[in-house]
Amino acid sequence: MENKTGKNSRRNFLKKVGLGGLSMAGLTLAPIEDQVAYASQHVNRNSNPSELEITDMRVTRVLRTPIIRIYTNQGIVGHGDVRDIGDYRYALMLKSRILGLNPCNVEKIFKIIKQFGHHGRQGGGVSGVETALWDLAGKAYGVPVYQMLGGKYRDKVRIYCDTTMSSDPQEYAMRMQERVDRGYTALKMDIGISLLEDVEGALVNTEHWENKPGGLSGWNSIPGSYANTEHPFTRVQVTEKGIDRLMEYLDVMRSQIGYEIPMGTDHWGHFGVNEAIKLARAAEPYNLAYMEDLIPWQYTDQWREITEASTTPTLTGEDIYMLEGGFKELIDKQAVNIVHPDPVGAGGLLETKKIGDYAQQKGIPMQMHHASSPVSFLGCVHAAAATENFLWLEHHFVDTPWYDDLVTGIEKPIVQNGYVKVPEKPGLGVELNEEVIKEHMDQELGFFEPTPEWDEQRSWDRLWS
Template sequence: MNKNSSSNGRRSFLKKMGLGGLSLAGFTLAPMQDQVAYATQNVQQNSSPSDLKITDLRVTRVLRTPIIRIYTNQGIVGHGDVRDIGDYRYALMLKSRILGQNPCNVEKLFKIISQFGHHGRQGGGVSGVETALWDLAGKAYGVPVYQMLGGKYRDKVRIYCDTTMSKDPQEYARRMQERVDAGYTSLKMDIGISLVEDVEGALVNAEFWKNRPGGMSGWNSIPGSYSNTEHPFTRVQVTEKGIDKLMEYVDVMRSQIGYEIPMGTDHWGHFGVNEAIKLARAAEPYNLAYMEDLIPWTYTNQWKRITDSTTTPTQTGEDIFMLKGGFKELIDNQAINVIHPDPVGCGGLLETKKIGDYAQKQGIPMQLHHASSPVSFLGAVHAAAATENFLWLEHHFVDTPWYDDLVTGVKKPIVQDGYVPVPEKPGLGVELNEEVVKKHMDQEIGFFEPTPEWDESQSWDRLWS
């Protein structure tokens, strides 16, 4: 029998077996080559993981989030996000360090690039590349990312959602109720001294900052502004009147949504540890799920003072890069009640799990921050599924109607009755909807344009002599 007739015979055999079903007797009596062909017909053969090589890294940007794409010599690509409002060049500078490498060696490559990450948005490049490597490895081996992280503890991941601020407490409560009606079972409200900055007698030393460039906005890049002065150094204080006004918002929220739903708070403002303690104590009757980022995460001893002074749970961590970069000290000192890494900034998916696992040994649960694209949102779902002490994952774009349309491969809506089903497809389980991304992308950066200027390293990276 010549090669062609043999091949045609196997195809005919497989076709017959596929149409009529293959009995055990029929299988065992078939020629060995046909048995092998039938048994392996569903095995992924479009990639050879051991021969996989990285050939390129490019970026686009949507929703203030740089999305990276890593290309390979076998045609499969992996995606990841640089953290929201982060610089896409945090990822591009890593390109020369990973070109030609096998993306399946995730830990090896992470050790090469992790020295270029840092806290805040500066961890976004490393985290985005790490996520894209897991996406590639999962696709190469035909398994979902959570499986490579050790398996899953849950089939669906619970979501908490943010709520846009309003100075009208009743309007704010109405917006919160909309979240409940949409099926969310965990909420967060932004509340802080900006709500009472115009109330006479509510704050001390506020006028000084209001008369400086940037005013009391917490979001500007002006050096020396209130926004860029760490909390202990603003010397802003909250009076009893100010505290009462702020608690009115919390009271209206609880009166509207009740006490069954966990409700956390964020964006309180820039003030010192004593003010934080006063506010946390005042909030105790409302049983908040947490008060987030009351002071910078770097002040471990001050965090412990706050935590030890109140029954209101404390939480921080979205700006910390890696377990040993800051989480470990907070956890070891029992300085906070809940850790709050962002998988798009803390070092990626495996680092997120390591942080959660370490915290669990000290009796501390983990909640995940997220405000980036659906790519890393689903990546965070994998990390959450694989970590036992996980609580809730943030959904920051509830009010963006085309958010889900940016990706394909998962059932829509992505969030179903307050939960996200864990993807079962290889890798992250999603691909970009290129048409929708192009519609909403940053035109200045473009859609994964070539980046040859980042192909070669211009530095000697070794940290020791």
């Protein structure tokens, strides 16, 4: 029977244990109610997982990344990211479909909302909600997310870092060396035909695109521009002179950092299969870790043609949503050497693990793309820890000094000597540093403002009759 005296004696018992006044051997001789009290003293008594319900979803945005917060009836919250440069409404449109549900039923909710995701940034809403659900479930049960994904294969996750482009090969090489000096053991460099725009005789068929809106910029939203024309249809070609110039960059890089450090390449430009094969073959002497996104991922047979034509490894996948309808064909056809999902767009943490597990069955390793906030960065760390064929995770904000400050609850710096320790705290293992978020957030969107306009479901979602 519970009474005041019993509560006081139990409190005194726990105090003695906490002060080292009792040994663990002595604990076994204590009354059973004291043993139970000691064993359960760290349980989150504010959470009853079976009665947990989602009550709200709100959003803020920082580093071009919408961060969602899911609220519950028991006071605990979960966080996730919509993919970088994605629309926060991809997540908010899901709010009416998850209100009142138990966030611990992650798979059940995922099956409800997955139809509203798609490739590219459109997968960011579903992925952000899925990550936030794992964060909530981990907090409710008091375990780190990796444990709910099946446990971990590694205690720390290897990071590769992006490096911004420079037209000067020597300057570019020094930027890469700075990464090495900071302890990174895997690198990626942006290199491509944009470096050849001013090199006479290096490219064919560029004048057509230069005279159109957007020019040869690879990043704009202009319909019909070079940036929005899929690679095989630009008919841009690279001459031998252009190839020699691009290989000069690789030669300077390797001369500076050596051959021990894996180095991948990205943003080669928009051109067809033949140009991709020429470049991949020319790069063979430099032992690249991979050439990324040479053509759109959808052209699976063309990817296999490129992969089979050269010993330079190929990699793609950051814009693919889910295993089914996305990665599966790429993997089944052995079209690339490495798959490259972004968990913030691929469907979330468990879906990324499923992609990795399936690729492993076919003998293909997995890297992870990431260019969002530290919230999903740590989410990726959990997924990477739980996936056996994982190689490296991308860190896109190496040069943003306040990146680590956006979260609390984890040892800083987050990346140490090129690795991230897998968090052992419940959920993702971090919380938002609200002061820093408010300092750098999108002021127009605000800080997790109420979103009642998204509470009501206004459509019939069933996909069958």
